Amino acid sequence: MIHITLPDGSRREYEQGVTSAQIAQSISEGLARNVLAAEVNGQIWDASRPIETDASVNLLTWNDTGGKSTFWHSSAHLLAEALEALYPGTKFGIGPAIETGFYYDVDFGDREFSSDDFKQIEDKMLELARQKSAYIRKPVSKAEAEAYFTQKGDEYKLDLIKDLPDGAITFYTQGNFTDLCRGPHIPNTGFIKAVKLTNVAGAYWRGDESRKQLTRIYGVTFPKASELTDYLTLIEEAKKRDHRKLGKELELFTFSEKVGMGLPMWLPKGARLRQKLIDFLQRAQLKAGYEPVVTPHIGHKNLYVTSGHYEKYGADSFQPIKTPQEGEEFFLKPMNCPHHCELYKFKPRSYKDLPVRFAEFGTVYRYEQSGELHGLTRVRGFTQDDAHLFCRPDQVKDEFKKVIDLVLYVFGALGFQDYTAQISLRDPANKTKYIGSDENWLMAEAAIVEAAEEKGLKTVVELGEAAFYGPKLDFMVKDALGRKWQLGTIQVDYNLPERFELEYTGSDNAKHRPVMIHRAPFGSLERFVAVLIEHCAGQFPLWLAPEHFVVLPVSEKYEEYAKKLLESLNNNDIRGLIDLRDEKVGRKIRDAEVKKLPYMLVVGEKEVENGTVSVRKHGQGDLGSMSAQAFSELLMKEITV
């Protein structure tokens, strides 16, 4: 008999060799039907794998992340089985589960392949799924494994096996398909009820450009057909919210081939939105003790030699601008920190002056590979809401907390409710690849962890994810569709203060090195606006809306009244338009709704007589009539953040 501990803390006795599936069965029939795999002592196992010793067991279903990834990984095998059945001779690379779904990298040889083939494959997968073939695990020796794939002629699997230790190799077989696989897998293919292949792309074998490019087929599967429908609905909704589409429709920004790829240009409405974001953050930062600074768009090569960026990125940047006579080299600035370091050095600093907080909405230029560009989220020129805090080591924690406050204030004002903080720390096993003293790192890492804890953040700690120059905290935000974005970032930097020889005089009258903190609540304004557009589907909070209302005269007889109304309402905070087209109100309303204008003011005979406006709210309908004054107050109330 062995003892099994369940997540609720209960302990049960089972025969040695009991499987998770049997454990589930002993608990309830329903659970048994839904168990996909089980976490046994922290490791995910097949539900059918016998447990030989006392263990803690967590049964995984579709509702667990581990259950989903097992399900999708098994789906990748199903895809492979279908491909092998349809296109004999196909060679297989790797087929992992990903955040949503799975992919398989395959080599079709000379066969042309496109998304037109998806339907056929999906049908085959469903057909195979209906056979409810069990995924059977079989440990094999390295020699056996090599023999199998040599005979099959699959060099990719052989390449993988090469790196595996003998004795730790397993095969999984379902139906007629056998794959090299660590597992685990769901009990049988019958769990897979809905299949959708999503796209196809090229991917290098082992991510290495010098190796052969394989065809990567992405797909997603579900245990219920209705979940696929929901998923497809979500995809549709995401398409509708795509910031590139809305940016065009709402006239926020544009690109021009002539200006250059990846260089966004803000149209009047977008510029207004952007300016409002800047004003908003600027106000908050002034309150938090930041000092706005302004630095040029280019910097001398020496600046980047000092910062170390020249050596690391010089060749992959936009190439330097040269002065005509002297031939001196200047780079477009790829970040603001080196400039800010020089500002810090303007005068000697005392420990009493710290922290010094320089803030700049600095536009920077980075050469991104052409294939990487994407709307506003991936561009070659963008504006960071950048600031650099120069502080004493003992101030790091406090500064971190203040920055977290600022970031949370920003998220709150913009309607982002769901976020986690990802804390990236050193790899403790490999301390040498980081710059800065052990003592400072320990202090900074503790400061970050404690600051996040004291602020009550939901955190995930990633060891080894820190930059070489310091640990960091990134905010991962979930938008209205549940998609994750990395927005705000706070990074500690020991490197630049060292390279720029930044100093302050301590209370001991000796020179000390300040710690630098980079932070950007938005990250880049461009990227942030993109996320914001998709989050709110183009319907911005009123205080950010480029336009707040449109006056709709019922006929041209009321034009005069409408114009006066507009004039009386417009001020620094409120901005409206007027629709003087020779159209019926119904039409004007429709167009205003489509343009997502927050308020519509219908004025006709009644309003002229009573000196009122008839207010209609976007997406809600008629709010009734009120005085212009009352409407103005209503707007002001809603606009105040």
Next chain:
RNA sequence: GCCGAUGUAGCUCAGUGGUAGAGCACUUCCUUGGUAAGGAAGAGGUCAUGGGUUCAAGUCCCAUCAUUGGCUCCA
């Protein structure tokens, strides 16, 4: 940068070798209206660019550019 897809009017898109199309937007006229599309007429395109094949190319081929889905990279 690499692999795949795409590029036709301001926008969304049809057009598989034989005289460039539709809807919306735009202009003008009619209509003067009450909470999501009133009517008519008009204007608008070197079919991304450059080559090639053909009697004939938006359509077939090649190259380039851009967009896009991925891969790789991201101070």
